[in-house]
Amino acid sequence: MLVIQSANNESASVSQSGSCEGQKIGLTYKDSVACYPERVQPPKGAPNVVYIVLDDVGFGQIGSFGGPVETPNIDRLAEGGLRYSNFHTTALCSPSRACFMTGRNHHSTGIGALTDMAVGFPGYNGNLSHNTATIAEMLQSVGYNTFGLGKWHLVSFADINYDASFDNWPTGRGFDHFYGFLPAQTNQWYPDLVRDTTHIDPPATPEEGYHLSNDLVDQAIKYVDDQQSAEKGKPYFMYLAFGACHSPHHAPREYIDKYAGKFDQGWDAVRNETLARQKEMGIVPENTDLPPRNPGVKAWDSLSDDEKELFARMMEVYAGFLDHTDEQIGRLIDYLDETDQLNNTMIILTSDNGASMEGGMNGSFSEYLMLNLMPAENVSFLQSKMDELGGPMTFSHYPEGWSMAGNTPFKLYKQWTHEGGVHDPLIIYYPKEITDQGAVRTQFTHAIDVVPTILEVVGIEAPETYKGIPQKPIEGVSMAYTFDQPDAANQKSVQYFSMWGSRGLWYDNWKAVTMHPHESGGNFDQDVWELYNLSQDFSEAHDLAAENPDKVQELVERWWAEAGKYNVLPLDDRAHMDVPPGPKGKFTYYPGMATIYEPGIPDTKYSSYTINADVNITEEGAEGVILSIGGRFGGLTLYVQDEHLVFDCNYVGLSHSTIISDEEVPAGESTLGFSFEKTGEADPINHTAAIGTGTLLINGKEVGKGTIAPTTPARYSWEEGLEIGKDRLTPVTESYMGPFEFTGTLKKVVLEVKD
Numbered sequence: 001m002l003v004i005q006s007a008n009n010e011s012a013s014v015s016q017s018g019s020c021e022g023q024k025i026g027l028t029y030k031d032s033v034a035c036y037p038e039r040v041q042p043p044k045g046a047p048n049v050v051y052i053v054l055d056d057v058g059f060g061q062i063g064s065f066g067g068p069v070e071t072p073n074i075d076r077l078a079e080g081g082l083r084y085s086n087f088h089t090t091a092l093c094s095p096s097r098a099c100f101m102t103g104r105n106h107h108s109t110g111i112g113a114l115t116d117m118a119v120g121f122p123g124y125n126g127n128l129s130h131n132t133a134t135i136a137e138m139l140q141s142v143g144y145n146t147f148g149l150g151k152w153h154l155v156s157f158a159d160i161n162y163d164a165s166f167d168n169w170p171t172g173r174g175f176d177h178f179y180g181f182l183p184a185q186t187n188q189w190y191p192d193l194v195r196d197t198t199h200i201d202p203p204a205t206p207e208e209g210y211h212l213s214n215d216l217v218d219q220a221i222k223y224v225d226d227q228q229s230a231e232k233g234k235p236y237f238m239y240l241a242f243g244a245c246h247s248p249h250h251a252p253r254e255y256i257d258k259y260a261g262k263f264d265q266g267w268d269a270v271r272n273e274t275l276a277r278q279k280e281m282g283i284v285p286e287n288t289d290l291p292p293r294n295p296g297v298k299a300w301d302s303l304s305d306d307e308k309e310l311f312a313r314m315m316e317v318y319a320g321f322l323d324h325t326d327e328q329i330g331r332l333i334d335y336l337d338e339t340d341q342l343n344n345t346m347i348i349l350t351s352d353n354g355a356s357m358e359g360g361m362n363g364s365f366s367e368y369l370m371l372n373l374m375p376a377e378n379v380s381f382l383q384s385k386m387d388e389l390g391g392p393m394t395f396s397h398y399p400e401g402w403s404m405a406g407n408t409p410f411k412l413y414k415q416w417t418h419e420g421g422v423h424d425p426l427i428i429y430y431p432k433e434i435t436d437q438g439a440v441r442t443q444f445t446h447a448i449d450v451v452p453t454i455l456e457v458v459g460i461e462a463p464e465t466y467k468g469i470p471q472k473p474i475e476g477v478s479m480a481y482t483f484d485q486p487d488a489a490n491q492k493s494v495q496y497f498s499m500w501g502s503r504g505l506w507y508d509n510w511k512a513v514t515m516h517p518h519e520s521g522g523n524f525d526q527d528v529w530e531l532y533n534l535s536q537d538f539s540e541a542h543d544l545a546a547e548n549p550d551k552v553q554e555l556v557e558r559w560w561a562e563a564g565k566y567n568v569l570p571l572d573d574r575a576h577m578d579v580p581p582g583p584k585g586k587f588t589y590y591p592g593m594a595t596i597y598e599p600g601i602p603d604t605k606y607s608s609y610t611i612n613a614d615v616n617i618t619e620e621g622a623e624g625v626i627l628s629i630g631g632r633f634g635g636l637t638l639y640v641q642d643e644h645l646v647f648d649c650n651y652v653g654l655s656h657s658t659i660i661s662d663e664e665v666p667a668g669e670s671t672l673g674f675s676f677e678k679t680g681e682a683d684p685i686n687h688t689a690a691i692g693t694g695t696l697l698i699n700g701k702e703v704g705k706g707t708i709a710p711t712t713p714a715r716y717s718w719e720e721g722l723e724i725g726k727d728r729l730t731p732v733t734e735s736y737m738g739p740f741e742f743t744g745t746l747k748k749v750v751l752e753v754k755d
């Protein structure tokens with residue numbers, strides 16, 4: 001009777017939470033003393049924290065930072081809080097988010113570059129290290145409820161499918177709930193949504209008025225409402241990371257049209273106008289000089305009328321996108337206000353990197369062209385798409401000139417460690433503790449400083465161990481000291497930057513920086529370091545390196561010291577954007593299967609392959625998709641329509657190779673098939689994966705044949721994968737409306753990739 005002996009023993013009394021010392025377990029309840037472990041409670045008066053992260057929004061785009069876009073709701077936060085005019089990020093999405101989440105440098109937590117570019121070094125393996133707990137984990141463990149919404153981009157591709165470990169999905173990193181998307185970007189009209197750990201269909205279509213930004217805020221309000229209804233006043237942490245304003249630039253038409261004609265003056269004039277407003281607002285020092293146009297960007301006045309018309313429209317689309325986002329933020333603020341929560345909520349709003357040049361000099365109708373390393377789109381092609389920009393038929397991006405203007409007054413863009421890449425807007429709104437409302441703070445601050453600021457305001461320390469794992473110390477410095485001390489000295493003295501080979505080191509208001517060309521062969525010793533005194537030259541307009549070689553030397557040495565401390569090495573300028581070919585072999589799929597995302601999709605780009613589907617069709621016939629990969633901006637699909645079997649290969653949204661069977665699909669049991677016989681290897685120079693002959697087969701008999709070329713060179717889609725019996729989100733071909741589910745009985749589909 002081991003149990004009874006143990007229960008009789010005094011020392012066996014259970015102390016579940018350390019606060020149940022009086023508890024006693026006897027033989028029955030009559031000789032026992034009950035104790036209920038107390039719920040973990042946040043410090044008394046701890047505020048709600050709403051952490052809003054915009055994507056690819058530059059320093060000079062939001063109204064309250066002098067930008068040309070109307071953002072009255074973000075401006076409300078600025079007027080009621082503080083604007084930080086010397087705030088920095090890492091130049092890229094995942095790395096900045098790693099800092100935003102952990103308070104540690106991005107290499108320190110394994111996100112040296114994008115999660116899409118994971119490499120086998122500690123600073124670059126693409127998953128947030130578990131020795132750097134996230135702010136969600138820290139707040140959850142002291143009793144906050146935690147809601148994650150929008151873009152995650154903090155899980156490596158190795159963990160993107162349903163065979164993932166899930167421990168770096170948001171719910172594995174401290175979020176009670178998550179509603180958003182995992183990769184770098186998603187279609188704002190047809191997002192690839194994840195709820196907690198399950199992919200779901202969007203709740204409505206664009207025709208019904210759906211847009212992701214609206215949906216995120218609806219869900220954000222619902223999370224808070226559900227939680228506050230259950231326990232009024234219990235604090236929560238909300239991380240709300242919009243897809244906006246990363247490509248695709250998608251916004252309801254009326255928001256875009258509101259800006260008609262507003263950018264006809266061009267990017268050079270908008271830069272000047274923005275700088276003038278920034279000076280007037282005190283966002284930049286009076287003596288700030290505008291650096292010359294970035295390399296390759298043409299003077300607006302030198303453009304043709306067609307170029308001006310097209311490019312101005314592309315900026316109208318972007319402005320509409322940001323304006324629309326602002327309105328959603330306004331809905332959230334209004335909700336907090338109307339429900340009496342605003343005064344006890346700290347709202348942080350920022351962006352993850354400078355404005356993006358990823359649309360190239362002419363802009364782009366589909367970002368998937370850039371992601372497939374396709375040549376720049378020419379103006380006449382883009383003009384043919386002009387009326388559709390911003391809508392569901394495009395996946396567009398504005399040209400570099402607008403990105404330059406968006407980063408006013410800085411040089412360069414997202415991806416680079418000059419200020420244009422790493423200098424971002426930051427607003428902290430917390431009326432309870434911030435009394436200098438509407439003011440500007442000029443202390444040097446960085447993405448790693450947000451987490452310690454939240455910890456200080458909440459009144460907790462970062463844990464030394466989290467779930468048994470020893471933790472790295474927080475590497476940022478709380479900004480709370482600036483709340484009531486506008487002139488306080490910088491409490492930070494040094495910050496390194498390192499992105500894709502480009503490097504920078506800020507030390508005591510000096511900055512050394514070098515622009516390293518991507519994929520240029522790893523010759524880092526040939527990089528030329530520039531030197532700026534940022535206290536006198538806010539915009540890096542005057543390079544002092546030649547006159548101060550010793551200072552350059554000192555800062556470069558400090559860079560190496562910081563690099564050694566934080567896992568920055570080895571230096572690596574390779575893009576690592578190549579998608580590994582998918583697996584080969586024989587794969588059997590059944591209808592109802594969840595989407596499989598690249599790189600988990602078997603190789604249909606570089607190898608010959610066959611598709612064979614066992615179906616049963618009644619006398620009434622059937623239609624629908626048998627197998628699809630991707631969507632409107634690249635992919636392939638095998639489907640039945642109008643009694644015929646059809647194969648369609650969508651080449652990055654630019655052209656289609658289509659084969660239609662010359663015989664009807666019969667009723668009864670049959671095997672519907674397709675084979676791709678490779679006739680030419682992948683040819684990166686000509687922007688195609690393998691080309692070949694496609695053959696449609698019904699019960700083994702050839703019923704159609706054609707050439708399949710060219711084919712998607714690198715990646716079908718981040719957000720639309722392999723599906724059986726349907727084609728979710730955007731359709732591969734406009735011949736049908738998604739999801740176009742197969743109406744017959746689809747027993748199984750065998751995809752066989754040959755060596």
Ligand SMILES: [Ca+2]
Binds near residue numbers: 055056246352
């Ligand atoms: Ca970004």
Ligand SMILES: [Ca+2]
Binds near residue numbers: 631720727
């Ligand atoms: Ca699709």
